[in-house]
């Protein structure tokens with residue numbers, strides 16, 4: 448179980464695509480309190496016949512929409528190779544994944560605040576083994592990003 452501050456919520460869903468293969472989509476929604484203690488909690492398990500849209504609308508969309516209201520949100524997929532992380536996060540032109548649907552919803556949600564100004568920034572990084580790479584840099588210029596640590600905050 449988990450301990451979370453009152454204005455934060457976390458949600459972990461497990462998607463089963465292939466038998467014996469699991470990946471976990473973790474959604475984390477907080478008021479920015481870095482001390483949140485999150486241990487594993489499963490709120491939902493999606494079966495193989497449930498679509499990415501069902502998964503997105505069921506659990507990711509509320510978090511995406513609330514980021515426009517000022518909450519922090521994280522969605523990440525974790526699982527063994529070929530378990531369906533890319534399929535779920537990126538999708539295809541016929542079945543868009545979590546990322547394109549989230550981008551669409553961010554722009555739609557902004558329209559609900561015509562008097563506010565928003566700044567949207569995007570970064571796109573790969574973490575492979577211990578190496579972090581910026582995928583928005585031309586491939587011939589790419590070099591691993593430095594991972595910096597601070598004594599107090601890690």
Ligand SMILES: Nc1ncnc2c1ncn2[C@@H]1O[C@H](COP(=O)(O)OP(=O)(O)OP(=O)(O)O)[C@@H](O)[C@H]1O
Nearest residue numbers: 464470495499526527528529530531532533534535
């Ligand atoms: N829900 C799904 N429905 C249909 N096909 C799927 C589904 N999930 C994954 N696949 C297919 O399974 C294959 C492996 O999926 P995917 O590439 O998303 O795995 P991955 O977890 O990102 O793997 P890796 O860690 O090796 O990058 C792909 O061909 C993908 O199209």
